[in-house]
Structure formats: C-alpha cells, structure tokens
Amino acid sequence: MENNKNTIRRVVMTGMMAALLAVMSQMQIPLPTGVPVTLQTFAVALCGYLLGPAMGTLAVGVYLALGAVGVPVFAVFSGGFGAFIGMTGGFLWGFLPMAFLCGLGVRAGKKYIALLLGTAGLAVCHLAGVFQFWLVSGMSFPVSFLTASAPYIIKDVVSLVLAYFAAIGIAASLKKAGLGDIA
Numbered sequence: 001m002e003n004n005k006n007t008i009r010r011v012v013m014t015g016m017m018a019a020l021l022a023v024m025s026q027m028q029i030p031l032p033t034g035v036p037v038t039l040q041t042f043a044v045a046l047c048g049y050l051l052g053p054a055m056g057t058l059a060v061g062v063y064l065a066l067g068a069v070g071v072p073v074f075a076v077f078s079g080g081f082g083a084f085i086g087m088t089g090g091f092l093w094g095f096l097p098m099a100f101l102c103g104l105g106v107r108a109g110k111k112y113i114a115l116l117l118g119t120a121g122l123a124v125c126h127l128a129g130v131f132q133f134w135l136v137s138g139m140s141f142p143v144s145f146l147t148a149s150a151p152y153i154i155k156d157v158v159s160l161v162l163a164y165f166a167a168i169g170i171a172a173s174l175k176k177a178g179l180g181d182i183a
Contacts, residue, residue, distance in 0.1 A: 013051060014051065014058050015062065021040065021073075024042060025063075035129075041122070045102045045159060046163040046166055047060050048099035048100065048104075048105075048106070049102045049166075050106075051103065060095045060098075066079070068080070086136060087133050088133065090132025090133060091125060094125030098118075098121035098125040099121070102160075114164055126152075129148055
C-alpha cells in the first residue's frame with residue numbers, strides 16, 4: 001500500500017511540475033532577438049532539483065510533449081512541433097539534459113555538486129539553443145551566441161541557484177508535512 005501511495009505522489013508531483021513549467025513559460029518579457037526572457041530556466045531547474053533526475057526529466061518531457069502536440073504551453077502561448085525546429089527550439093531540447101543534470105546534482109547530497117551539475121546542464125541547454133539559433137537564423141556562431149545566449153546567462157545562473165534553494169525548502173516542507181521524500 002505504501003509503495004502505491006509513493007507512486008501516486010510521484011505521478012501527481014510530476015504533473016504539477018509540468019504544469020508549473022507551463023505557467024512560468026508564460027511569464028515573459030519579449031525581446032527583439034526573438035528569444036524572450038522567461039522563468040522557464042527556473043522551472044526546469046526546479047523540476048530536476050525537486051523531483052530528481054528521472055521524474056524531473058519526465059516532468060519536462062511531459063511539458064515538451066504537450067507543447068509538441070499543440071497545447072500552447074511554450075512562451076507567448078505557443079505550441080506545436082514547429083517550436084522545436086524554430087530559432088529557439090534548441091533551448092527546448094536543452095531543457096531535458098538540464099533537468100536531468102540538476103536532478104543528478106541534488107542526488108549527490110552536496111550543494112556544490114548540485115550547483116555544479118546544474119550549471120553544466122544550463123551550459124548544455126545554452127549550447128543547444130545557440131547551435132539551433134545559428135542553424136536557423138543564418139547568423140555566424142559568435143553572433144548567434146551574443147544574440148541568443150549571452151544576454152540571458154546571468155539571469156539563468158541566478159534562476160538556477162534560486163531553484164536549488166527553493167527545491168530544498170519545498171522538499172523540507174513536504175517532509176515536515178508528512179508527505180515524505182519526492183525524488
């Protein structure tokens with residue numbers, strides 16, 4: 001019976017985190033570069049840090065699958081498979097390894113490892129984003145980096161750190177409420 005409760009709890013938390021990611025994707029400031037400032041990075045890191053590598057990546061995968069079939073969960077209430085092949089699609093693909101690495105980091109049990117692996121995940125996400133932006137936009141790779149990544153790096157690193165501490169606080173609150181470990 002306890003195992004069944006844990007499974008239900010994990011499924012519910014995965015769905016809730018996918019929904020939170022969808023909501024945070026709408027909180028955005030559009031920029032002329034075509035890459036809006038959003039809270040997606042915070043939410044993706046929170047998924048990994050709170051749910052661990054498997055369930056955190058699954059929550060991001062659910063979000064991406066919803067968007068792929070046309071549910072308007074991506075920034076600016078967009079959706080559809082075209083988002084994955086557009087200028088900012090690389091960032092969407094990059095969310096999966098980012099969530100996974102954040103989850104692996106928190107499993108290590110040491111703050112510096114969690115933040116280091118989260119930063120590595122963020123770097124993979126930005127690299128994927130810049131690479132696809134470069135392919136689709138026709139700009140040079142350095143200009144693509146300066147357009148699609150550089151202006152967001154500080155905000156994304158701060159988001160990553162805040163997500164780590166938010167996840168620690170949320171996990172402690174859930175444990176105190178008798179809901180046990182999530183990840």
